Amino acid sequence: xxTSDCISSEHAAIRRALTSDVPRIIEFIRQHWRQTHYFxxxxxxxxxxxxxxxxxxxxxxxxxxxxxxxxxxxxxxxxSGEMEHDVILSLWKVKNTSDPSLGIKMLETxxxxxxxxxxxxxxxNEKTIxxxxxxxxxxxxxxxxxxxxxxxxxxxxxxGALPSAPPLIHADVNxxxxxxxxxxxxxxxxxxxxxxxxxxxxxxxxxxxxxxPVFKYEFWCAEIETASIIFVIRRIESQGSAIVRIADIFxxxxxxxxxxxxxxxLLDETQAEYLELVQCGVADATLKAGGFVPxxxxxxxxxxxxxxxxxxxxxxxxxxxxxxxxxxLFLGDGDQDRPx
Amino acid sequence: MTEDNALVRIQGIFxxxxxxxxxxxxxxxxxxTIADWDSIVNVNIIIAVEEEFGVKFSVDELQLVKSVGNxxxxxxxxx
Numbered sequence: 575x576x577t578s579d580c581i582s583s584e585h586a587a588i589r590r591a592l593t594s595d596v597p598r599i600i601e602f603i604r605q606h607w608r609q610t611h612y613f614x615x616x617x618x619x620x621x622x623x624x625x626x627x628x629x630x631x632x633x634x635x636x637x638x639x640x641x642x643x644x645x646x647x648x649x650x651x652x653x654s655g656e657m658e659h660d661v662i663l664s665l666w667k668v669k670n671t672s673d674p675s676l677g678i679k680m681l682e683t684x685x686x687x688x689x690x691x692x693x694x695x696x697x698x699n700e701k702t703i704x705x706x707x708x709x710x711x712x713x714x715x716x717x718x719x720x721x722x723x724x725x726x727x728x729x730x731x732x733x734g735a736l737p738s739a740p741p742l743i744h745a746d747v748n749x750x751x752x753x754x755x756x757x758x759x760x761x762x763x764x765x766x767x768x769x770x771x772x773x774x775x776x777x778x779x780x781x782x783x784x785x786x787p788v789f790k791y792e793f794w795c796a797e798i799e800t801a802s803i804i805f806v807i808r809r810i811e812s813q814g815s816a817i818v819r820i821a822d823i824f825x826x827x828x829x830x831x832x833x834x835x836x837x838x839x840l841l842d843e844t845q846a847e848y849l850e851l852v853q854c855g856v857a858d859a860t861l862k863a864g865g866f867v868p869x870x871x872x873x874x875x876x877x878x879x880x881x882x883x884x885x886x887x888x889x890x891x892x893x894x895x896x897x898x899x900x901x902x903l904f905l906g907d908g909d910q911d912r913p914x
Numbered sequence: 915m916t917e918d919n920a921l922v923r924i925q926g927i928f929x930x931x932x933x934x935x936x937x938x939x940x941x942x943x944x945x946x947t948i949a950d951w952d953s954i955v956n957v958n959i960i961i962a963v964e965e966e967f968g969v970k971f972s973v974d975e976l977q978l979v980k981s982v983g984n985x986x987x988x989x990x991x992x993x
Binding site: 671677 | 946955
């Protein structure tokens with residue numbers, strides 16, 4: 575059995591969790607996060623999320639001298655085993671103890687042991703932003719965009735007045751999105767030159783999207799001249815209608831400005847109300863040129879992103895990142911797009 | 915600056931952040947005696963102490979803070 579360094583402090587020992595710790599971690603989540611958290615009733619999904627190649631989980635725990643868990647910190651290693659790898663935090667919670675810095679000690683342990691190039695997290699609590707600022711990290715709010723299906727009369731999920739469709743001055747006439755299988759995705763992905771951060775390995779993408787045990791993700795590709803872009807999408811049915819979530823985008827993001835016709839065709843084919851894009855890092859002008867509407871710029875526009883259960887409201891998703899240069903975050907990053 | 919003077923100023927910070935104008939602190943005050951002193955409050959206190967006293971604390975120093983006495987000790991090294 576693999577062992578992990580154990581960092582002791584006066585009140586807590588911090589270490590990588592083992593598979594044998596799963597029942598206690600699940601119980602901690604039940605007691606201190608939410609009784610109905612998805613992991614509580616689906617421990618197999620917890621293992622899908624955090625298992626590694628050995629007995630250790632992608633998870634740190636803090637234990638008091640009586641061996642009860644006082645803190646948890648999960649993470650996703652986007653390129654495990656590679657020299658330069660980026661890490662996204664997922665599920666970070668500490669009990670109120672006599673050590674108010676326990677959570678930061680856990681984070682510092684993770685940084686020291688894993689040495690990630692980029693460290694980031696989506697879905698942080700807005701109240702915790704001062705902590706990340708103190709740690710000298712970049713923080714912000716992801717921006718929500720909607721690409722509405724202009725060929726339907728009545729929206730059941732989207733609500734509020736939409737601006738009129740922009741002229742298709744940037745859209746390429748004969749460029750369409752084509753669905754590709756996971757094998758082609760893997761081959762194409764290796765050829766994409768991208769400076770976007772965080773970087774995901776092919777193995778991670780295969781695990782995260784192709785082999786997801788609950789959600790069915792699809793991969794759609796477009797090529798313009800020598801540039802190409804791949805969208806990871808998921809169709810979500812709700813309210814007797816459907817939307818298409820863009821969970822991730824790989825490749826040349828500049829192409830987003832030229833695909834408006836292709837997006838409309840995708841919506842026609844999937845019979846969806848709109849494309850949902852919650853992101854950080856792609857230029858606003860690029861997305862607007864591609865026909866995406868920034869939700870925040872239209873006062874009564876509501877684009878729900880919570881469907882389990884459905885909530886008719888806009889949701890602010892905050893993030894932090896250790897690096898801002900080249901940062902690209904999407905809703906498929908971290909654990910934002912997971913069953914609830 | 916005397917310790918009593920620093921303690922009064924730190925007490926003002928605690929009162930502001932915890933929104934409790936009657937809160938009294940001493941060197942022994944800690945998360946064990948102030949129920950609302952959690953990780954977020956802790957960082958907000960340290961940031962406010964930095965601004966109040968014109969000092970900067972490192973992440974390593976932040977991790978040493980488990981009581982008001984620890985804050986005073988860190989301040990003594992910097993002022």
